[in-house]
Amino acid sequence: MSLTREQIASIAHLARLELKETEIPVYQQSLSSILDFVGELNRAATAGVEPMAHPLSGLAQRLRPDVVTERDAHEEYQRNAPAVAAGLYLVPKVIE
Amino acid sequence: MSIFSRTVAELAAGLRAKEFSSVELTKLYLDRIEASQPALNAFITVTREEALAAAAEADRALAAGRAGPLTGVPIAHKDIFCTAGVRTTCGSRMLDNFVSPYDATVVTKLKSAGTVMLGKTNMDEFAMGSSNETSYYGPVKNPWDPRMVPGGSSGGSAAAVAARIAPAATATDTGGSIRQPAALCGVTGLKPTYGRVSRYGMIAFASSLDQGGVIAASAEDAALILAAMAGFDPNDSTSVERAVPSYELALNAPLAGVRIGLLKEFFDKGLDPETGKRIREALAVYEKLGAQLKEVSLPSLPLSVPTYYVVAPAECSSNLARFDGVRFGHRCENPKDLLDLYCRSRGEGFGAEVKRRIMTGTYVLSAGYYDAYYLQAQKVRQLINRDFERAFKEVDVLMGPTTPTPAFELGAKTADPITMYLNDIYTIGANLAGLPAISVPCGFVGGLPVGLQIVGPHFGEEKILNAAHVYQKETDWHRRVPEKFA
Numbered sequence: 140m141s142l143t144r145e146q147i148a149s150i151a152h153l154a155r156l157e158l159k160e161t162e163i164p165v166y167q168q169s170l171s172s173i174l175d176f177v178g179e180l181n182r183a184a185t186a187g188v189e190p191m192a193h194p195l196s197g198l199a200q201r202l203r204p205d206v207v208t209e210r211d212a213h214e215e216y217q218r219n220a221p222a223v224a225a226g227l228y229l230v231p232k233v234i235e
Numbered sequence: 236m237s238i239f240s241r242t243v244a245e246l247a248a249g250l251r252a253k254e255f256s257s258v259e260l261t262k263l264y265l266d267r268i269e270a271s272q273p274a275l276n277a278f279i280t281v282t283r284e285e286a287l288a289a290a291a292e293a294d295r296a297l298a299a300g301r302a303g304p305l306t307g308v309p310i311a312h313k314d315i316f317c318t319a320g321v322r323t324t325c326g327s328r329m330l331d332n333f334v335s336p337y338d339a340t341v342v343t344k345l346k347s348a349g350t351v352m353l354g355k356t357n358m359d360e361f362a363m364g365s366s367n368e369t370s371y372y373g374p375v376k377n378p379w380d381p382r383m384v385p386g387g388s389s390g391g392s393a394a395a396v397a398a399r400i401a402p403a404a405t406a407t408d409t410g411g412s413i414r415q416p417a418a419l420c421g422v423t424g425l426k427p428t429y430g431r432v433s434r435y436g437m438i439a440f441a442s443s444l445d446q447g448g449v450i451a452a453s454a455e456d457a458a459l460i461l462a463a464m465a466g467f468d469p470n471d472s473t474s475v476e477r478a479v480p481s482y483e484l485a486l487n488a489p490l491a492g493v494r495i496g497l498l499k500e501f502f503d504k505g506l507d508p509e510t511g512k513r514i515r516e517a518l519a520v521y522e523k524l525g526a527q528l529k530e531v532s533l534p535s536l537p538l539s540v541p542t543y544y545v546v547a548p549a550e551c552s553s554n555l556a557r558f559d560g561v562r563f564g565h566r567c568e569n570p571k572d573l574l575d576l577y578c579r580s581r582g583e584g585f586g587a588e589v590k591r592r593i594m595t596g597t598y599v600l601s602a603g604y605y606d607a608y609y610l611q612a613q614k615v616r617q618l619i620n621r622d623f624e625r626a627f628k629e630v631d632v633l634m635g636p637t638t639p640t641p642a643f644e645l646g647a648k649t650a651d652p653i654t655m656y657l658n659d660i661y662t663i664g665a666n667l668a669g670l671p672a673i674s675v676p677c678g679f680v681g682g683l684p685v686g687l688q689i690v691g692p693h694f695g696e697e698k699i700l701n702a703a704h705v706y707q708k709e710t711d712w713h714r715r716v717p718e719k720f721a
Contacts, residue, residue, distance in 0.1 A: 147594075154552060154597040155559075155574075156590055157582030165587075166594060169652050173595055176653050177541040177608065183615045190613035191620055193443050193473070194429040194669020195693070200472060215336045221566035228561050231572050 140178065142171045238263065239399040240716060243308055243456040246402055250297055250307040257297065257307030261290035261351050264309045267400045268353060271720070274381060277395040279314045279372050280322050281354035289351040296349060305463055306349030311404040313392050314355035315362055316342050316447070317436040321352075325438045326360040326370040326388075329564045329584030339436025340468045341405055341447050348463040353401055356391030360586045361555065362412055362440045364388050365658040368649055369588040376645075377420060378717045379683055383642035386416030386658075392450045393420040398720040403451040403460055407437060409444045410543050411637075411662025414674035417450050418637035418686025421676045423703065423713060424450045425457040428694050429669030430475035432461075433468035441550035442473075444543075444666045453713050454675060454703035458482035461696065477694065485697035486704040491525030493702065494630040498690075499532040501635030501661050513678035513685040514636045520709050521634075521702075531630060533622035538615050539663040540656060545599050545612035546667070551589075552596025558584060591652060620668045627692040632702055636661055637674040637686035661688060671696045675703045676712040684712075 142150075147166050151158045158166065213226060222229035238260070241249065249255055265283050272278060286309065293307035317323050317335035319342075324330045338346070346352070359369040367375040367390025375390040377383040378398040385394040389406035393416035396404055406413040408426035417424025425448045432447040439445060449460045462482050468474040497518065502511060522528055560566040560580025567583055570576035585593070599608035626633060639660060648655045665672040670693060674686035687706075691699040707713050 150594045150598050150601075152578075153601065154593050155556075155577040155581055156585070156593065157578035158590075159582075162587075162590075166591065169591055170594060170598065172651075172653060173544060173591075174598070174608075176656075177545050177599075177612070179541045180538060180545065180611050180615050181607070183535070183538055183611070183618065185611060185614035185618065188614040188617050190610055191617035192613060194620070194667070195473070195475065198430070198473065198475065201469070203469070212336065216562075218336070219333055219563035221560065230561055231570050231576055233573050 257290040257293040311401040340433035359388035362388040386419035388412040411659040419642040421684030435470035439554040441547040496531035496630030498635035507640040509680040517677035535618040548592040548596035633690040637688040641683035
C-alpha cells in the first residue's frame with residue numbers, strides 16, 4: 140500500500156497536526172510500511188470472534204452516589220494554561 | 236561492600252537498625268545521580284529539596300517507631316507519573332512547562348509508604364519507543380555500555396536502577412516498556428495485571444494496555460514496592476476491587492512440581508542464538524529446582540505486534556487529542572485562528588514518533604478503515620487472549636526470552652519504525668491479554684545483560700514473583716553491577 144501526499148495531508152488535518160513540507164514524504168513512506176505490516180492481520184480467521192476492547196472481561200462500570208466530590212480548583216489548574224483572563228481560557232476569536 | 240549494592244529490602248533494614256539515616260542515604264543517592272547525569276542522562280528532573288524534606292520526615296517516623304517496610308527508602312518516578320508541584324514532562328516538549336497540580340495515585344501511595352522521591356526519570360516521549368531515543372530530553376545511555384540504548388520506554392528508570400543511582404524506580408508498560416529496558420539493563424522489571432495498579436495521574440498512552448509497575452534490583456524488592464503501589468482506586472474506572480495479597484509471603488514457596496510452559500513461538504528464528512542459550516541455561520536452573528518444563532504453542536501470538544500497532548496508535552490518537560494548546564502544554568506563537576492554534580501547537584509540541592502514532596491511529600479509526608483495521612485487530616486480540624487462557628489451563632507460568640537480542644547501538648534502529656517495533660515482539664502479548672509479567676536478569680552476551688521473561692495468569696503476581704525470587708536465590712545475575720558503577 141502506498142499513501143499519497145494528499146492522504147497524509149488529510150490524515151494530519153484530521154489529527155490537527157501541522158506538518159512541514161519535508162515531513163510529508165517521511166510519513167508517506169513510514170505510514171505506508173506500517174499499514175503493510177499491520178495488513179498481515181487480514182490473514183487471521185476471525186469469523187464469529189467477539190472483538191476484545193479491554194483485557195478484563197466482566198468488569199462492570201461502577202456507579203457512585205450523585206454528590207459533589209470535587210472542590211473548585213480552577214486557579215490551580217489554570218496556572219498551567221498558556222493564556223487566561225478572569226478565570227477563562229483565552230483562544231483566538233472564534234465567532235466574528 | 237558499597238551501600239549502593241544493597242537492595243531496597245537491605246536498605247530498609249539498615250534504616251530501621253539506625254546504621255544510617257534517610258537524610259544521609261538520600262544525599263548519597265542525590266550526589267550519585269548528579270555525578271552520573273552527563274554519562275547516563277537517566278533523569279529529567281532531580282528533586283533535591285523535596286527529597287531532603289521527605290527524608291527528614293521519614294527519619295522522624297523511624298525515630299518514633301512509626302516506620303513501615305519502605306520508610307526512608309529513596310526511589311525515582313518515571314516522568315509519566317504526575318507529581319504535585321513538580322514538573323511532569325512525559326519526555327515531551329508538549330509538557331516541558333507542565334507542573335502537575337496533583338499526584339498520581341501511585342505517587343500518593345508510595346509517599347504514604349514513606350518512600351523518598353529522588354526525581355523524575357527520562358523516558359521515550361509519551362512512552363512511545365523502545366530505545367529511549369524519542370525523548371525530547373535526549374537519549375539515556377545503557378550503564379553497561381554507553382554506546383548502547385537502555386531500552387524503552389522506561390529507559391531512565393532501568394538505567395538508574397542498573398547503575399544503582401536509585402534503589403528502585405516506578406515505570407509503565409504498554410507493550411513492554413518495563414520488561415524490555417529491564418532486560419537490556421540487567422535489572423528486574425515487573426508489569427502487573429491490568430487493573431492491579433491505578434492509572435490515575437499516569438499520563439495515558441493506550442488506556443486498554445497501559446499498566447504501572449516497578450523496576451528494581453530484585454524480585455523481592457519488586458514485591459515490596461508492588462505491595463505499596465497496588466490496590467483499588469475509585470479514581471480509575473478500570474481499577475479492580477480486589478484485595479492486595481502479601482507478595483512477600485509468596486516469594487519462597489518451593490518450585491518443585493510447578494508447571495512451566497515454554498513459549499514455542501518465542502524460540503523462533505528471530506531469537507539471537509546466544510540470547511537463546513542464556514534462556515535455556517536459566518530454564519535448566521528451574522528444572523534442577525524440580526519444576527516441570529513443557530513446550531506450549533500459542534498460534535496467534537506471532538500476530539501480536541501488528542495487533543498492537545493498530546490498537547495502541549488508535550487509543551493514542553484519541554488520548555493525545557487532549558493536548559490542544561488551550562488548557563495546558565505547549566502553545567504556538569501568534570496563532571491566527573483556533574485551527575492554526577491546534578495544528579501548530581501540536582505540530583511543534585509532539586516529536587516525530589508521537590506524530591507517526593497519532594496519524595496511524597487516526598487512519599485506522601477513520602471512516603472506511605475502522606472495520607478493516609481496528610475491528611479486525613480487536614478480534615485478533617481476542618484470539619491471542621484465548622491462546623493464553625488455554626495455556627494457563629495446562630501450566631502455572633509461561634517462560635521465554637524478554638527480548639530477541641541484547642541492547643543495540645544508539646541510532647541503529649531509528650531509521651525504520653518497523654525494525655524498532657519488533658523489539659517488543661515477546662512482550663506485547665502480555666499487554667494485549669492484560670497479564671502480569673516480569674523480566675529477570677539471567678546472564679550476559681558480549682558483556683550485555685539478557686532477561687528471562689515470566690508471564691502469569693491474571694492476578695498471578697505471586698506466582699511470577701515466587702518463580703523469579705527462587706531463581707534469584709540460586710543465581711547472582713541480579714547482583715551484577717556495571718564496573719563503572721560498582
